[in-house]
Amino acid sequence: APVAKTGSALADFLLGIPVSGTVVGFHPMHYRYTEFFPYFQDSWRLRPNLTVNYGISWYFSTVPNPQGSDSKIPHAFNFTTGLLEYAALNQISPEVIKPDYNNFTPRLGLSWAPGFWKNTVVRAGAGIYFEQKGLLETQFTYLAPPFESALSFTNNQFNPLPTYTFGNPVPSNSVFPVVPLAPLSSTFASTLPTGFTPFAVNPKSTTPYVSQWTFSVQHTFGGNDLVEADYIGNSAHDQQNRYDANQCAVSANLFCNNAQKPYPRYGYILYSNTNGNMTYEALNLKYQHQFSKGLTILANYTYSKTLSDSWETATSTVSQIASCRSCDKGPVSYDIPHQVVVSTIYELPFGRGRMFGGNIPRAADLLLGGWRISNITTFASGSAFTVTSPNNTGAPFTQVRADRLCNGQDSHFSSHLRTNGFYDFNTACFASPAPSYFGTSSRGALYGPGRDNWDMGLAKQIPLIDRMNLELRGEFFNVWNHTNFGLPDSNTGDVTFGRVSTAADPRLIQVAGRLTW
Numbered sequence: 001a002p003v004a005k006t007g008s009a010l011a012d013f014l015l016g017i018p019v020s021g022t023v024v025g026f027h028p029m030h031y032r033y034t035e036f037f038p039y040f041q042d043s044w045r046l047r048p049n050l051t052v053n054y055g056i057s058w059y060f061s062t063v064p065n066p067q068g069s070d071s072k073i074p075h076a077f078n079f080t081t082g083l084l085e086y087a088a089l090n091q092i093s094p095e096v097i098k099p100d101y102n103n104f105t106p107r108l109g110l111s112w113a114p115g116f117w118k119n120t121v122v123r124a125g126a127g128i129y130f131e132q133k134g135l136l137e138t139q140f141t142y143l144a145p146p147f148e149s150a151l152s153f154t155n156n157q158f159n160p161l162p163t164y165t166f167g168n169p170v171p172s173n174s175v176f177p178v179v180p181l182a183p184l185s186s187t188f189a190s191t192l193p194t195g196f197t198p199f200a201v202n203p204k205s206t207t208p209y210v211s212q213w214t215f216s217v218q219h220t221f222g223g224n225d226l227v228e229a230d231y232i233g234n235s236a237h238d239q240q241n242r243y244d245a246n247q248c249a250v251s252a253n254l255f256c257n258n259a260q261k262p263y264p265r266y267g268y269i270l271y272s273n274t275n276g277n278m279t280y281e282a283l284n285l286k287y288q289h290q291f292s293k294g295l296t297i298l299a300n301y302t303y304s305k306t307l308s309d310s311w312e313t314a315t316s317t318v319s320q321i322a323s324c325r326s327c328d329k330g331p332v333s334y335d336i337p338h339q340v341v342v343s344t345i346y347e348l349p350f351g352r353g354r355m356f357g358g359n360i361p362r363a364a365d366l367l368l369g370g371w372r373i374s375n376i377t378t379f380a381s382g383s384a385f386t387v388t389s390p391n392n393t394g395a396p397f398t399q400v401r402a403d404r405l406c407n408g409q410d411s412h413f414s415s416h417l418r419t420n421g422f423y424d425f426n427t428a429c430f431a432s433p434a435p436s437y438f439g440t441s442s443r444g445a446l447y448g449p450g451r452d453n454w455d456m457g458l459a460k461q462i463p464l465i466d467r468m469n470l471e472l473r474g475e476f477f478n479v480w481n482h483t484n485f486g487l488p489d490s491n492t493g494d495v496t497f498g499r500v501s502t503a504a505d506p507r508l509i510q511v512a513g514r515l516t517w
Contacts, residue, residue, distance in 0.1 A: 016166030016175070023151045023176055029073070029142060031064040031135060041107070049113040059103040059130040061207070063095035064138045074141040077200035077271075079245075082263045083189040084144055084198055092203075096141045100207045103130045119220045126213040137240055140201040140272040145192070146182040194265050200245070201272040208274060210236040228286040239276030241310040243322040244397040245269040250321050254438040256393040268396050275325060276310025278332070294347030294354075299340075306335040318386065318399050320438050330443030331384035337447070339380040347372045370461035380451040382414075383487070384444035389432040390493035401439035402430040402492045409446050417449070417485060417500060424449060424488040427498035449485040449500065453478055468517040474509065481507040 012018065041055030066074060072088035076096050085091035109125035142148075153175065155162035168174040182188070216230040246269040249260035263269065282304035289297035309329040311317050321327050349355035351369015352362070360368065387402045408429030413420060425446055433439045456479045462470040478484075486502030 017155060017162045018164075018175065019157045020152070020154045021175065023153070024149075029070050030067045031070075031138070032067055033062045033064040033135075035059070035061045035132065039105075049115060051111045053107070053109040053111075053125075055107045057105045057107075059105060059207070060099075060101060061132065063097050063099055064135050066094050066142075073147050075144040075198075075200075076141065076203055077198060077245075077269060082265070084192070085189070086184060088184055089186060096201060096203055097138075097205050098203055100205075103207050103209070104128075105130060105209075117219075121218045122216070123218070124213075124215045126211070129210050129212065131208040131210075137201055137205065137272040140199045140270070143199040145196075146184055146188070149181060192265075195267045196265070197267040197270070199270045199272075202274065205272070205274040206238045208236065208238045208240060208276075210234055224290045224292040226286075226288045226290070228284075228288075230282075230284040230286070232280075232282045232284060234278070234280040236276075236278040238274040239278060239308075239310050241273050241276035241319075242317060242397070243271060243273070243311075243319045244395065245271035245322065247322040247398070248393065248395050250323070250438065254321075254433070254440065256395055256436050256438060258394045258436075270397060276308065277325070277329075278306070278308040278310070280304065280306045291345075294349060296345040297342070298344075299342045302339045304335075304337060304339075306332045308332045317397050318443055319397070320399055320401055320443075322398070328443055330386075330445070332444065333384060333386075335384040335444060337381050339378070341376065341378050343374075343376045345372065345374045366462060370463075372457075372459045372461070374457040374459070376455045378451060378453045382448035382450045384447050385487050385490050386443050387430050387441050387445055388491045389439055390491070392433070392435040393438065394436070398438075400433065401441040401443070401445075403433050403439045404441040404445065405429050405431060414449060422485075422488075422500045423498045424485075424500050425498055427492075430492055432492045446490075448487040451484050451504075452482050453484060453504070454480055454482070466517070468515070471514045471516070473512045473514070475511075477508040477510075478505060479507060 037057060037059060039055060039057030041053070044052045044054070046052055065071070071094040072086075074087045074092070074094050074096050076085050076092045077083075078085050087094040087096075105128045107125075107127040109127075110123070112122045114120060114122065153164045155164055164173060164175045166175050211234070213233045214230060216228060218226065218228040220226045246261050246263050246266050248256040248258040250256055282302055285301045287297070287299045289295065307329060309325045311319065312332055319328050347354075348371040350357050350371065352358060352360060352365045354369065357364070357368060386399065387404070387408075389400050389402045391398065391400045393400060406426070406429040408426045410426045413423050413425050417424065430441065455475070455477050457473065457475045459471060459473045462472070464470055483506075484504040485500045486504065488498055488500045489496045491497060
């Protein structure tokens with residue numbers, strides 16, 4: 001008999017004798033769809049100092065159409081009858097989603113050099129851009145029984161001849177046997193067991209799009225210097241969103257009543273819809289000094305705001321009350337209101353051919369000449385985060401937020417992290433909701449620690465024979481070894497709630513040599 005702790009589970013697996021496993025009865029789907037991008041554009045120079053660009057395009061994508069026998073697998077959920085409908089029973093089209101023909105994308109831009117303001121250019125533009133949706137949400141149309149089945153197997157770990165092995169040509173003894181499917185009939189959907197959890201997609205889903213607009217004023221002076229001010233705006237609509245369409249009934253006091261679900265026979269209905277929205281607005285100020293006398297400078301300041309009412313990633317949801325889109329509107333996790341970035345490159349004016357020591361001996365030039373300093377400096381405010389609580393509502397696919405008792409964003413905490421136990425905000429301002437209740441806090445209610453980072457580089461160019469050069473480089477990331485703290489623990493149910501326990505990388509140094517010829 002096997003002796004405990006003397007074998008390797010990975011070796012057993014590679015030999016084809018796993019102890020247990022599960023075969024999911026779903027195979028790769030085969031789709032076909034086509035995209036069209038006809039467009040018209042023109043540029044019209046109205047006056048010597050005024051040019052207008054305009055055009056329009058049409059984006060159309062056929063709905064991904066499953067091919068061959070795969071066309072029998074898709075399903076949809078009928079919210080009127082409360083039952084699943086199947087393409088195999090000719091109750092729905094295999095594409096499920098209806099085509100969206102209304103995807104026109106106008107564009108308009110202008111460039112104007114006003115005569116009364118020398119060396120100045122005014123630019124403006126606006127347009128609509130559609131996303132290439134493709135297969136992103138189509139997966140929701142085929143995750144349903146009887147096609148979403150599974151078969152588990154177990155080998156006797158004490159028997160040297162396992163019942164199920166890899167590569168066995170006999171289906172009854174293979175680790176990957178054929179998964180039996182239940183018969184699909186007109187009564188199948190109505191006889192599914194209570195508590196079943198289907199996936200579904202809105203058949204009226206539309207193509208997500210983004211409206212963008214910009215306005216900028218650019219002015220040059222001194223031959224090598226430029227200043228620019230930009231206003232940038234985005235407004236996204238019909239964005240992909242996922243939530244439980246069978247969520248509990250929520251009262252005015254945020255009580256989650258699971259006894260009053262829209263469809264009591266189901267546990268949840270994970271629903272894919274295109275009802276999300278997002279807005280981004282920013283003011284950007286820029287200064288640029290083009291390469292002159294060995295110096296280049298690029299400086300940017302951005303003041304921005306990004307709001308959304310839908311999910312941000314494919315692995316998480318920010319929805320608390322699925323039926324209330326406005327309740328989920330707030331700053332996104334990557335909203336950083338203020339950011340300053342300055343980058344410079346400076347060739348030191350020492351050495352042969354430079355301002356100082358242009359005729360020094362070659363031996364001295366090997367030490368003093370050919371040096372270049374560069375840096376990228378970033379100052380940024382912290383990113384937004386949501387204060388959450390343990391989910392005691394019984395509702396899945398939801399982000400339960402904390403009850404907010406006061407503001408909580410106290411600079412006294414964030415500026416004294418090292419002396420107050422690393423607490424970034426006033427935790428007394430937040431509490432876990434009572435069981436079966438959602439919280440009163442909003443999405444993105446607080447902002448984490450800011451960022452102060454300096455990256456620097458030091459390089460030296462050493463000319464060798466003919467056109468051969470040796471470059472020695474040293475690069476210093478976070479050169480001052482400043483601690484840039486991460487986000488605090490934002491769940492009221494954790495022991496470390498409110499505390500910061502992570503930080504970005506400390507100082508990192510890398511050196512390199514490069515020979516060119």
